[in-house]
Amino acid sequence: MIATTATTETVDYATTRISDAEYALIRDYFYKRCGIYFDDSKRYFVDKRILSRIRATGQDTFRSYFSFLRFEQGNNELQHLVNLLTVNETYFMREEYQMRAMVNGALRDIVKQKKKGDLIRIWSLPCSTGEEPYSIAIYLMENWPDLEHYDVEVVGSDIDTRVLEKARKGCFSERSVKNLNSTQKRRYFKHDAENNKYQICDDLRDSVLFKSVNLNDDLSMSSFREFDLIYCRNLLIYFDDLSRQQAAERIYDALNPGGVLFLGHSESMSRISSLFKVRRYQDSTGYQKEII
Amino acid sequence: MGLVRKKSNSQVTKMNVETSKRESANSTMTLEQVLADYRQGDARCRREKAKVLREFSGAHHELLALLVAENESVVRDALLNSLASMAQKEPQNLQGILVNVVDMLRHAEASLRTQIIRFVTGFPEAIGEFIPLLLADPNGNIRLYTLDIMQTLAHPKVPEWLKRVIEHETEANVVISAIDRSVEAGCRDILDVLPGVAARFPDVEMMPFAIKIATERLEGAL
Numbered sequence: 001m002i003a004t005t006a007t008t009e010t011v012d013y014a015t016t017r018i019s020d021a022e023y024a025l026i027r028d029y030f031y032k033r034c035g036i037y038f039d040d041s042k043r044y045f046v047d048k049r050i051l052s053r054i055r056a057t058g059q060d061t062f063r064s065y066f067s068f069l070r071f072e073q074g075n076n077e078l079q080h081l082v083n084l085l086t087v088n089e090t091y092f093m094r095e096e097y098q099m100r101a102m103v104n105g106a107l108r109d110i111v112k113q114k115k116k117g118d119l120i121r122i123w124s125l126p127c128s129t130g131e132e133p134y135s136i137a138i139y140l141m142e143n144w145p146d147l148e149h150y151d152v153e154v155v156g157s158d159i160d161t162r163v164l165e166k167a168r169k170g171c172f173s174e175r176s177v178k179n180l181n182s183t184q185k186r187r188y189f190k191h192d193a194e195n196n197k198y199q200i201c202d203d204l205r206d207s208v209l210f211k212s213v214n215l216n217d218d219l220s221m222s223s224f225r226e227f228d229l230i231y232c233r234n235l236l237i238y239f240d241d242l243s244r245q246q247a248a249e250r251i252y253d254a255l256n257p258g259g260v261l262f263l264g265h266s267e268s269m270s271r272i273s274s275l276f277k278v279r280r281y282q283d284s285t286g287y288q289k290e291i292i
Numbered sequence: 293m294g295l296v297r298k299k300s301n302s303q304v305t306k307m308n309v310e311t312s313k314r315e316s317a318n319s320t321m322t323l324e325q326v327l328a329d330y331r332q333g334d335a336r337c338r339r340e341k342a343k344v345l346r347e348f349s350g351a352h353h354e355l356l357a358l359l360v361a362e363n364e365s366v367v368r369d370a371l372l373n374s375l376a377s378m379a380q381k382e383p384q385n386l387q388g389i390l391v392n393v394v395d396m397l398r399h400a401e402a403s404l405r406t407q408i409i410r411f412v413t414g415f416p417e418a419i420g421e422f423i424p425l426l427l428a429d430p431n432g433n434i435r436l437y438t439l440d441i442m443q444t445l446a447h448p449k450v451p452e453w454l455k456r457v458i459e460h461e462t463e464a465n466v467v468i469s470a471i472d473r474s475v476e477a478g479c480r481d482i483l484d485v486l487p488g489v490a491a492r493f494p495d496v497e498m499m500p501f502a503i504k505i506a507t508e509r510l511e512g513a514l
Binding site: 029075119147203206207249252273 | 450
């Protein structure tokens with residue numbers, strides 16, 4: 001027994017521990033609202049952040065916090081929780097299994113509608129400082145033999161022009177390249193040992209185009225069209241319900257018929273829009289624009 | 293063949309000539325022209341025109357009429373997004389839009405129903421005004437769909453509405469659904485009314501089981 005009074009005991013219990021049932025409750029709600037599912041392996045990560053929000057919002061118990069979260073108009077607290085429960089980090093070959101799904105699944109679907117020599121366009125959105133689109137280019141060169149039969153254009157976009165400038169420069173930290181093996185680092189980068197930075201080689205840098213875009217703006221999005229594959233990972237979770245539906249529509253319009261969208265590994269489109277057909281690839285789920 | 297190297301970012305945003313011409317033409321069309329094209333077009337054309345319609349102030353009546361008659365899910369999605377866009381730009385029309393969209397629940401097939409429910413939950417405050425009426429609707433299916441709307445609705449009165457359904461609803465499947473929704477939402481307030489529910493439905497074998505599970509989960513969870 002930690003506390004001496006019932007009241008204090010309740011507060012201590014509620015602010016230091018989340019029960020299995022409470023975890024299930026908030027996990028299911030979070031999935032319904034954001035399409036992100038946290039399995040039991042994320043338990044410690046999720047618990048810690050929920051407890052911090054219980055304290056930050058001045059709630060006494062999990063119950064009162066959950067009611068506050070669940071029924072608050074405007075969803076400000078939900079947004080706080082989204083920010084805490086999503087990790088904003090980027091590095092080369094992050095979630096590499098989605099690259100495998102691109103080569104072994106999505107591109108097989110896409111080339112069925114192409115003939116040799118055609119252009120295939122791939123868009124990374126948001127691309128932040130460029131690790132994802134450069135990873136796509138590297139992965140294609142190393143793992144997709146059909147690359148020699150098609151022209152492939154890789155485009156990276158973000159709303160933040162400062163990160164795009166960094167992406168264009170292509171200078172990365174040790175942490176950014178941590179998932180690359182020594183051969184890849186040697187082949188695609190020049191190592192600045194003094195500053196421990198990795199400068200991407202010119203050939204690769206010239207193979208990715210960077211252009212700013214605002215997914216919430218029709219005009220900005222209207223010039224992005226005819227993509228065959230779009231990576232839009234961990235972005236839609238930051239939008240409210242209506243904006244998310246409208247963003248899904250804009251992404252749909254940016255795809256060619258038969259084109260495929262990849263979301264973040266724990267995100268789902270099924271809660272957002274009916275526009276896409278779910279495609280189960282070996283390592284990941286894709287969302288395909290049907291040919292109408 | 294291989295990765296395309298570009299010297300200029302201007303090439304990124306190229307559209308093919310056909311797309312560019314089409315979008316440019318859309319911007320100069322009258323409402324009547326857009327509607328005529330919509331009625332004659334295939335699904336792809338109708339979807340495009342559905343999006344163009346959001347640019348016409350006051351065209352929500354036309355959008356609603358098209359929504360009633362449209363069978364293609366991807367076109368309906370564009371029509372609903374246009375309605376949402378118009379409701380945001382012209383909030384005075386939101387209530388009228390919601391009245392009509394909600395009414396479609398009566399004859400909507402499952403996929404349209406899902407789209408409608410997704411649409412209305414995007415306007416939690418406004419749809420909140422409809423919930424008591426919908427829960428009093430003589431059609432039990434409408435009351436069930438209303439519980440589906442409440443499943444993720446961010447509105448402070450949801451616990452109160454759910455409790456009222458559990459206390460007063462006459463159809464067992466609606467009560468069971470309300471109990472389920474209450475458990476999902478962690479509405480522990482229903483614990484004091486649950487014991488009296490089973491007696492109202494003596495022939496429904498499922499009811500005591502639903503109450504038992506709900507009680508265990510709510511007491512255990514919270």
